[in-house]
Amino acid sequence: MSAPAPRLPALPVTFRPTRTRIVLLTVGAVMCTVLITVTLLLERLSAPERVSFIFTALLFFGILALLSRPKVVADENGVTVVNLTRTRRLAWPEILRVNLRPGDPWVFLDLSDGTSLPVLGIQPGIARAHAISDARALRALAESRGTRPDAD
Structure with a gap:
């Protein structure tokens, strides 16, 4: 990169x-x-x-x-994703990848169970540069704190 x-x-x-x-x-x-x-x-x-x-x-x-409720809270033990009606707690090793591709309405987390979780707390709507910065920071946290399958 x-x-x-x-x-x-x-x-x-x-x-x-x-x-x-x-x-x-x-x-x-x-x-x-x-x-x-x-x-x-x-x-x-x-x-x-x-x-x-x-x-x-x-x-x-x-x-x-x-x-206006969505947010993402990252702490030492993992990430709490608060979307419109659901809250989900994830440990760092559960997060394999943090994605914000061009055209995506918000960040997506690729999880270790094979699913993808939308993260409405980081969305490039009004403040695109801020959302990209937040996505990069969350990606860096996930890479440094999680277990990467390709890191062996």
Whole structure:
């Protein structure tokens, strides 16, 4: 590889799409506030209509908060991958390869059981350079702490 080897970050370290998270939570909070304010200001709405509008605003915010949840936490013992609805704990030896290929929406981990795990906590959407840097750092950690089958 022509890219310089990344320095290993101090553990524990958390990788998350910070800009995406800020955008989602800000839009969710603003939209929720606007919908609730308009609902309370409209005098023509009945109580059940107000409740349904407020419920819809809170549901909208909840969905955007769920979309902002993904992260990856690496520590001495392994990696915790938090995706939208699932959290998975992996020991370092379980991670064979960290992949972020051109066009991938997020990082994928190739695991020792033959499966691949999407890692939504590192995604090149808004901050591509930051995601590439995070993917390289996670790859360097996995290579230095895991057992590589080709290292014999």
